[in-house]
Amino acid sequence: MKKNKDFIKFLFSLYKPVKVLAIVMVVSMIISQVFDLVKQYIIKGIIDLPSNPNFQVSDLYNVALVLILIIILQLIFFYISNITRTIFVVKKQTPYIAEYLFNILDKKNYAFFTDNYSGKISSSINEVNDEIVNLNTRITTGFMSLLTSMISSLIILYTINFYIFITALILFAGIIITRIVYFSYKYLPLIKNAQETNREYNGVLNDAVLNFTSLKIYNAVKTFSESLRTKKEEVNIYKNRASAHEFTYGAIANVAYVLVFSILIFYSISLFNKGLMTLGDFVFFINAMISIKTASTSFTWSYIHIGEILVKVKNSYDLLFNDNNLKNDNKKDIMINKGDIVLNNVSFKYKRSNVLENFNLTIKDKEKVGIIGVSGSGKTTFVNLLFKFYTPQKGEILIDNKNINDYNTKSLYENLTYVPQETILLHSTIYENIKIAKPDASYNEIIEASKRAELHNFIEGLDDKYNTIVGERGIKLSGGQRQRIALARIFLRNSKIVVFDEATSALDNDTEFKIQKNIHKYFNNQTIICIAHRLSTLQDMDYIVVIENGKIVDKGTPKKIIPKYDKVNFER
Numbered sequence: 001m002k003k004n005k006d007f008i009k010f011l012f013s014l015y016k017p018v019k020v021l022a023i024v025m026v027v028s029m030i031i032s033q034v035f036d037l038v039k040q041y042i043i044k045g046i047i048d049l050p051s052n053p054n055f056q057v058s059d060l061y062n063v064a065l066v067l068i069l070i071i072i073l074q075l076i077f078f079y080i081s082n083i084t085r086t087i088f089v090v091k092k093q094t095p096y097i098a099e100y101l102f103n104i105l106d107k108k109n110y111a112f113f114t115d116n117y118s119g120k121i122s123s124s125i126n127e128v129n130d131e132i133v134n135l136n137t138r139i140t141t142g143f144m145s146l147l148t149s150m151i152s153s154l155i156i157l158y159t160i161n162f163y164i165f166i167t168a169l170i171l172f173a174g175i176i177i178t179r180i181v182y183f184s185y186k187y188l189p190l191i192k193n194a195q196e197t198n199r200e201y202n203g204v205l206n207d208a209v210l211n212f213t214s215l216k217i218y219n220a221v222k223t224f225s226e227s228l229r230t231k232k233e234e235v236n237i238y239k240n241r242a243s244a245h246e247f248t249y250g251a252i253a254n255v256a257y258v259l260v261f262s263i264l265i266f267y268s269i270s271l272f273n274k275g276l277m278t279l280g281d282f283v284f285f286i287n288a289m290i291s292i293k294t295a296s297t298s299f300t301w302s303y304i305h306i307g308e309i310l311v312k313v314k315n316s317y318d319l320l321f322n323d324n325n326l327k328n329d330n331k332k333d334i335m336i337n338k339g340d341i342v343l344n345n346v347s348f349k350y351k352r353s354n355v356l357e358n359f360n361l362t363i364k365d366k367e368k369v370g371i372i373g374v375s376g377s378g379k380t381t382f383v384n385l386l387f388k389f390y391t392p393q394k395g396e397i398l399i400d401n402k403n404i405n406d407y408n409t410k411s412l413y414e415n416l417t418y419v420p421q422e423t424i425l426l427h428s429t430i431y432e433n434i435k436i437a438k439p440d441a442s443y444n445e446i447i448e449a450s451k452r453a454e455l456h457n458f459i460e461g462l463d464d465k466y467n468t469i470v471g472e473r474g475i476k477l478s479g480g481q482r483q484r485i486a487l488a489r490i491f492l493r494n495s496k497i498v499v500f501d502e503a504t505s506a507l508d509n510d511t512e513f514k515i516q517k518n519i520h521k522y523f524n525n526q527t528i529i530c531i532a533h534r535l536s537t538l539q540d541m542d543y544i545v546v547i548e549n550g551k552i553v554d555k556g557t558p559k560k561i562i563p564k565y566d567k568v569n570f571e572r
């Protein structure tokens with residue numbers, strides 16, 4: 001129940017910048033529909049006018065003028081509502097939602113991104129935006145307008161004859177209520193399943209497109225296209241079942257309608273015969289019965305569509321606002337004055353078995369520490385914990401004597417940066433890709449950073465130089481070039497602690513050597529942790545730590561460690 005309340009709050013929050021406009025949009029549609037009722041009432045009057053004993057043709061002119069005025073007013077309000085919705089509401093609301101939901105991602109923990117398809121996350125954000133635009137249309141042109149026109153037709157039936165009014169009310173209320181209940185329980189759950197399956201389909205599709213080269217060289221395209229086909233078939237199974245429900249219900253409701261309508265029409269003929277009903281009343285009765293029927297069908301449909309829209313938005317909401325994914329980030333800011341790092345008895349597992357076990361390590365401010373170990377020994381996991389991508393199940397991690405668990409990540413990252421093992425770039429220019437590390441960096445700072453990362457000469461050789469587009473994920477650059485962009489980012493920052501996770505592994509010895517020299521030259525005031533498998537990289541470190549199966553098994557100066565492990569193959 002609380003969850004539903006939160007969801008409703010979320011829905012309203014999407015209307016934050018358009019509160020007044022949304023009211024204008026709905027209210028002017030209702031007013032337009034009320035004028036529609038008045039219009040029908042006048043038409044009924046026109047039919048009855050000639051039977052009045054004092055009837056004059058000039059009366060007809062007068063009524064006709066009023067009719068024209070009412071039609072004009074109805075149209076004006078109709079357009080006010082539509083223009084507000086399609087121009088002013090959209091203009092403010094969709095950019096707001098785009099920004100708002102993207103910022104939600106900033107509150108997600110690392111697991112959120114490793115556990116979900118990226119396509120699924122982006123389509124959730126897109127769906128909310130698309131569906132809210134649909135919702136606005138459905139509410140104004142469907143739900144509110146149909147509701148008003150049904151109510152107004154019923155009011156006129158009431159002025160004609162009480163029994164007709166009551167019978168019609170019971171008939172249509174019955175049809176609408178049973179339909180709404182029926183659809184809520186039978187139809188919407190199927191639509192929810194269809195939509196979830198469709199989102200999985202999108203995830204698999206995006207993933208497959210990103211991996212297309214691999215799929216092609218392993219001749220796996222066909223297997224994938226078949227599984228995509230199966231997924232779509234699964235989507236259709238749910239949709240077809242939902243449609244079958246719709247047709248069955250529609251048939252039953254129509255039979256009830258025809259029956260009641262036949263009874264009422266004979267009843268009204270007898271009333272007309274006895275002079276208890278005017279011709280205008282009779283014409284209006286038929287008109288009202290037909291228009292309520294159309295309106296009630298459309299009304300329930302618009303209810304169903306609104307239901308579908310809400311189900312979709314709720315699915316996205318559940319993914320984006322899942323409590324488990326939200327890390328508690330209203331913690332205080334961390335102030336890091338010294339780059340001391342202490343891991344105290346840290347044990348950590350992703351799922352079943354411990355990756356790090358009773359891990360103890362003390363690194364002092366400004367120390368340069370190398371870490372080596374075979375692939376899978378837990379080196380990157382150590383970095384993941386230091387950056388709070390995951391929280392250890394046991395033990396504590398202190399930076400500058402403060403338990404990082406007590407502080408928010410935003411302030412942590414002001415003083416802690418790293419070059420990851422795999423560098424994925426934005427589909428943008430080299431310049432912009434370096435600049436994300438420091439959005440207010442000047443042109444000269446960026447040139448200087450890329451010089452330190454041994455990247456500048458390479459960039460100068462490109463046709464578009466710093467404006468070269470790197471392609472999605474940086475696909476148009478070599479692994480070593482991507483790594484150097486990541487290194488240039490680091491040189492832009494002035495962090496107290498810098499971690500390199502196999503950050504120069506794709507470079508040739510000569511370039512790697514030059515960059516190592518620069519790291520030592522420009523980061524002499526910083527704490528450096530350098531994970532590497534090429535031991536020669538670590539020659540200038542203060543000491544080297546050897547990790548095996550999540551434990552420190554050896555530690556010492558490069559002089560001692562490098563010859564000892566020279567024969568071990570540390571290829572990642």
Ligand SMILES: Nc1ncnc2c1ncn2[C@@H]1O[C@H](COP(=O)(O)OP(=O)(O)O)[C@@H](O)[C@H]1O
Nearest residue numbers: 114350351355374375376377378379380381382
């Ligand atoms: N996100 C994850 N979820 C589950 N297991 C993981 C995850 N990341 C790494 N592992 C596992 O943890 C172990 C240590 O990995 P890692 O720290 O990346 O090793 P490395 O020393 O090569 O950097 C490996 O067995 C790996 O399969």
Ligand SMILES: [Mg+2]
Nearest residue numbers: 379380381421
């Ligand atoms: Mg690793």
